Amino acid sequence: MRSATPIQPVSVKNTLNPVEYSMAKKQNLIIGLDIGSHAVKVCQIQKAGSDYRLLAVGSAAIPPGAVEDGVLQDPDEVAKAIVELFKNLKIKSKRVGISISGYSVIVKKISLEVMSDEELADYIIEEAEQYIPFDIDDVYLDYQVIRAGSDEFDRSDIMLVAAKKEVIDDYLDMLQELKLLPVLVDVDGFALENIWECASDRQDNVALVDIGASKMNINIIADGASVLARDVVVGSEQLTNQIANTLEIEFEKAEKLKLGQIPAGEYQEELEEIFTQTCTQWVLEINKAIDLYMANNPDKPLVSLVLSGGGSKVRGLKQYIAAETGLDVVAFNPFSTMKVNEKKIDREYLKVIAPELAIAAGMAIRPAEF
Ligand SMILES: Nc1ncnc2c1ncn2[C@@H]1O[C@H](COP(=O)(O)OP(=O)(O)OP(=O)(O)O)[C@@H](O)[C@H]1O
Ligand SMILES: [Mg+2]
Numbered sequence: 001m002r003s004a005t006p007i008q009p010v011s012v013k014n015t016l017n018p019v020e021y022s023m024a025k026k027q028n029l030i031i032g033l034d035i036g037s038h039a040v041k042v043c044q045i046q047k048a049g050s051d052y053r054l055l056a057v058g059s060a061a062i063p064p065g066a067v068e069d070g071v072l073q074d075p076d077e078v079a080k081a082i083v084e085l086f087k088n089l090k091i092k093s094k095r096v097g098i099s100i101s102g103y104s105v106i107v108k109k110i111s112l113e114v115m116s117d118e119e120l121a122d123y124i125i126e127e128a129e130q131y132i133p134f135d136i137d138d139v140y141l142d143y144q145v146i147r148a149g150s151d152e153f154d155r156s157d158i159m160l161v162a163a164k165k166e167v168i169d170d171y172l173d174m175l176q177e178l179k180l181l182p183v184l185v186d187v188d189g190f191a192l193e194n195i196w197e198c199a200s201d202r203q204d205n206v207a208l209v210d211i212g213a214s215k216m217n218i219n220i221i222a223d224g225a226s227v228l229a230r231d232v233v234v235g236s237e238q239l240t241n242q243i244a245n246t247l248e249i250e251f252e253k254a255e256k257l258k259l260g261q262i263p264a265g266e267y268q269e270e271l272e273e274i275f276t277q278t279c280t281q282w283v284l285e286i287n288k289a290i291d292l293y294m295a296n297n298p299d300k301p302l303v304s305l306v307l308s309g310g311g312s313k314v315r316g317l318k319q320y321i322a323a324e325t326g327l328d329v330v331a332f333n334p335f336s337t338m339k340v341n342e343k344k345i346d347r348e349y350l351k352v353i354a355p356e357l358a359i360a361a362g363m364a365i366r367p368a369e370f
Contacts, residue, residue: 031096032364038213040081043360053339056089070102075174097184097363104164114149132162189219189229191362204303211311213237218289236311283324304328308358334361
């Protein structure tokens with residue numbers, strides 16, 4: 001991991017260890033902890049040789065408002081969910097990775113003239129302020145060279161990440177209270193990219209789209225690198241809110257109607273209209289990102305769109321996005337190439353929950369040694 005300041009915990013993208021391990025050697029990986037606005041997701045994976053084995057997965061809902069816009073508003077409730085998950089899943093390991101998103105994190109690609117590692121580190125510390133809209137003293141900084149200068153390119157592309165200290169520190173304080181050891185603070189979009197690269201052997205240009213409860217993360221990967229990454233403030237909670245408002249019913253009942261846990265009955269028509277309206281807006285946002293990407297990369301067409309997150313499970317959404325974007329739409333199963341501890345994990349449960357676990361899985365494949 002390359003760091004601008006040694007104490008900072010934000011880690012940019014891929015620190016996956018290039019060291020070769022003998023086939024039988026087990027490697028300790030960290031516990032992936034994805035603290036979303038709807039639920040906390042936990043994932044534990046083991047690596048032996050080049051094989052990944054899923055040891056434990058789980059999700060626990062948190063009360064609405066406990067995490068808002070990526071900010072920890074109610075640490076006690078979130079801590080309760082984490083404790084419950086660790087206890088139920090019998091996870092003993094303390095080394096965890098969390099990821100952040102929302103207004104408190106800025107990810108920016110910058111192009112700089114070629115310089116040595118030391119010069120680059122100094123440059124970032126000195127000049128980062130001009131690239132980010134926050135006071136430099138208020139943020140943790142990290143960066144990674146995503147394309148080094150060469151004979152072909154006389155400049156280097158750098159991915160710069162700045163995350164608000166107060167927001168990160170709230171998470172770290174909560175984890176420390178729980179006697180957990182946060183060894184990684186990732187960014188949702190990078191975690192998604194890492195698990196996609198791990199789970200797919202294809203080098204195609206793809207759009208990764210994670211639709212959560214309150215935000216949609218879009219990350220377009222071309223030639224093996226992230227070209228466009230953005231968070232959009234739409235998600236499945238929008239559906240619940242609209243159902244609750246339109247039908248003048250409680251949020252909990254609206255959520256059940258949305259998930260089909262209670263029959264639509266007399267509300268069928270209104271529900272369909274709400275789904276259509278909201279999904280149209282989601283597709284509009286996806287198409288905006290794709291159009292921007294295509295305008296800048298006309299020679300690198302996208303092959304498919306990979307969907308994850310709880311919101312991606314809206315019935316018919318896959319087909320709708322396929323029709324509106326003209327892309328092959330794939331429901332992402334981050335564990336498709338992994339072995340699964342069948343004694344502990346029910347196959348059916350895993351099938352249902354897999355899309356929500358992409359980001360947690362993206363952290364759970366990172367080595368614990370860094
Ligand atoms: N079948 C379904 N149809 C529609 N929405 C669903 C379905 N299953 C789950 N969801 C929704 O997915 C959301 C949870 O997904 P996820 O766990 O990815 O969100 P999150 O990570 O907590 O949120 P965010 O990333 O936006 O902070 C909830 O709003 C839930 O209602
Ligand atoms: Mg999420």
